[in-house]
Amino acid sequence: MRIIHTDEIIKNVKDMCIEANYQLSPDVENRVRDAYEQENAALGKQILKQLGENLDIASEDSIPICQDTGMAIVFIKIGQEVHIDGRNLEDAVNEGIRQGYAEGYLRKSIVLDPLLRTNTKDNTPGVIHYEIVPGDQLEITVAPKGFGSENMSRVYMLKPADGREGVINAVIETVKLAGPNACPPIVVGVGIGGSFEKCTLLAKKALVRNLNIRNHEKHIKELEEELLIKINQLGIGPGGFGGITTALGVNIETYPTHIAGLPVAINICCHVNRHVTRVL
Numbered sequence: 674m675r676i677i678h679t680d681e682i683i684k685n686v687k688d689m690c691i692e693a694n695y696q697l698s699p700d701v702e703n704r705v706r707d708a709y710e711q712e713n714a715a716l717g718k719q720i721l722k723q724l725g726e727n728l729d730i731a732s733e734d735s736i737p738i739c740q741d742t743g744m745a746i747v748f749i750k751i752g753q754e755v756h757i758d759g760r761n762l763e764d765a766v767n768e769g770i771r772q773g774y775a776e777g778y779l780r781k782s783i784v785l786d787p788l789l790r791t792n793t794k795d796n797t798p799g800v801i802h803y804e805i806v807p808g809d810q811l812e813i814t815v816a817p818k819g820f821g822s823e824n825m826s827r828v829y830m831l832k833p834a835d836g837r838e839g840v841i842n843a844v845i846e847t848v849k850l851a852g853p854n855a856c857p858p859i860v861v862g863v864g865i866g867g868s869f870e871k872c873t874l875l876a877k878k879a880l881v882r883n884l885n886i887r888n889h890e891k892h893i894k895e896l897e898e899e900l901l902i903k904i905n906q907l908g909i910g911p912g913g914f915g916g917i918t919t920a921l922g923v924n925i926e927t928y929p930t931h932i933a934g935l936p937v938a939i940n941i942c943c944h945v946n947r948h949v950t951r952v953l
Contacts, residue, residue, distance in 0.1 A: 675752070675809035677953055679759030682813070686769025689815040690745060691777035693947040694737045697825040697841050700884040701860070701946045702728060704921040708858060708911075717916025721858075724911070724944060739945045742779040743817030745770045746877065752808035763801060771795040782820075802874065816881050820857060822941045825851035828873060831935040832912020840865060840937050841900065847939040848904050850922070856943035857877035858885070858921045861904065864938040867928035876940035878891040881948040885924035897923045921946075 699707075705728065709721035747766055751757075759765065774781055774796040781796045806812075827850075829843040829856040844863060851859070864875025887894040900923045910916025921944060930936060 674754050676758050679765035682765045683769040689949040693949045695898045696732045708918040714916035716914040717910040720911035741819040744791040745814040747801045748814040750804045750806045750812040752810045756811040767797040770799045811953040814950040817879025822855040822943045825855040826940045829937045843937050855941045858918045858944050860942045860946040861923045862940040865924040865927045866930040872936035872938040876938040879924035879926045882924045889938050
């Protein structure tokens with residue numbers, strides 16, 4: 674058994690909230706800069722140039738990349754041989770979020786009740802997903818999610834007969850409906866299979882996967898590549914002003930499902946696709 678104290682968890686979550694909001698992971702940042710070189714629409718190219726300059730300013734001056742510093746989405750993989758010492762784990766994660774958003778001067782965007790709309794004033798609680806895995810390590814991924822793009826996400830409960838084409842149509846329809854509202858260029862996370870709630874979790878997990886790593890299943894890898902081409906042929910472009918760069922990447926995660934169903938979730942993120950992972 675390995676003991677991990679919650680003080681260590683709090684410190685790391687705090688630092689990760691700040692890091693994720695100040696600097697994109699290299700795979701996402703490189704896609705933005707590569708898109709600038711490849712974009713052939715004058716206005717689209719100008720937008721991408723400004724996005725690159727914004728990334729530079731955020732990193733150099735230690736300020737948020739975007740004013741929407743997001744709702745803290747946290748994925749935790751807990752090794753079966755790990756014992757958490759100290760306070761309750763969920764309380765510790767939320768304390769890390771609280772400290773990170775205070776020390777990083779990050780906007781507090783969470784309301785306590787979805788209808789009464791009273792701000793919690795510390796960006797807690799986060800949305801925390803737990804997974805028990807073999808081993809004696811604790812892996813934490815913090816992914817602050819902005820809601821301009823989150824609001825453009827959709828779930829489809831397709832029929833099995835809809836098949837591959839049904840999935841493609843669902844993704845393309847979602848991106849079309851989002852248009853400029855998702856602040857393109859976007860990253861598209863797709864979850865296929867499972868149940869109503871499982872496919873949405875898969876889509877969220879897909880967003881935090883490195884954009885340079887394709888799905889290990891050949892037919893899903895080919896679907897990722899085809900969807901990226903089709904999305905970029907829509908002509909929405911950077912900022913919705915036209916161009917060949919509507920999406921920076923498409924990641925798909927799948928899970929077994931029922932014989933009567935084909936659940937599909939599309940979780941859209943703007944180019945500020947923030948995520949940081951640490952292993953304790």
